[in-house]
Amino acid sequence: MTVMPKPTEIRPPAVQAPDNLPADDRLVGIREMCASFGVTARTLRFYEQKGLLSPERRGTMRLFSRRDRARLTLILRGKRFGFSLEEIRELLDLYDRDDGHLMQLRRTYAVARARLADMERQRAELDEAIAELKAELAWGADALARAGTDPDAEEPRSS
16 A cells, blocks of 8 residues: 655655755845845845735845745746746645645645646647748758758848
8 A cells, every 4th residue: 555645745856945045944134035046136025015925024124034935935936837926826825724735735736737738738839830930941941052042151231
């Protein structure tokens, strides 16, 4: 009989904060977050404005907790996979409400499968467009060669 891991044990390796950030509950500033995640301060403020991050505020300083770092990791991963901000918000909210994280895992799985289907459809369309363009280029190269012109020669510049 196969033993299934608990949902909290299922974590893709890339769903971790960068190594150069503290793994403890220490708060980090916006510059350290930007440098570690390769994002701009504007990006962090945008995610804060959208309610995806909620750094502690001390005057004008934003201080990010371990929770914020984990959420930013998931936000960036979701964006990389083409999830909308609304889908990312929904998944993050489920994580906050669902102690066992099973509901979040199910929803994430469903959203990821739908996104994968979209990406595969887009890839098929792109493969088809590439094949058509290659056929047009082959036709053009043949026509240029028949006209006695090297198809790979630079175009003459107009003056």
